[in-house]
Amino acid sequence: MSWSGKRKDAMGTLSDEFDRFQDDFDTLRTKLVRMANDTVKDFSDSPQKLAELKSAIDLRLSTIEDEIGDLGKQLRIKGGKAADRVERRVHEQPFAALAVAAGVGFIAAYLLRRRHST
Template identity: 30%
Template sequence: MEASRDIMNDVNTTTRKAAHDLKGSMQEARSSLKEAFNDRYESVRRQAGEALSTSEEFVKEHPISTVLGACAVGFIAGALLRRRH
């Protein structure tokens, strides 16, 4: 009877330790994923800001080309949509 209590206590202790270790591993994985996501988010955010700045500079330096390009895109999109219907 005493042996089965010892076995049960050992199982209980082992289970608790495994659960504690798993919780720690999950917290570490979550932390790593969060850090990787934040790094990637900041990188994309920075690149988007640079793209916006570059676009603004281009529009300021070439306003006529920009308007003509926008008109061409609109004309082509309109022609394609008209063909569909």
């Protein structure tokens, strides 16, 4: 598989993980809104204060959701830039890249073999 194929796979995995995180966040947001609604029902003696609390929570969750979306975009941009830099370096110095990859592979194999023998 080419370096660009690996990069696309890595970006796809990163994107999938971020999408899963957003789904989990949406689920959490839904649960919190449901809890706020239940709280409003339970404390009907002060519905105005609880409605204000619910609105404040909804606003804050919306802000957090927007910030997470922005962070996701920044992460995708920075990840793409980093992958581009690595790809450029590999094309500029292919033998050095192979040497580094081989070294990392040998170290990983040594550590894994050592861990399994204990």
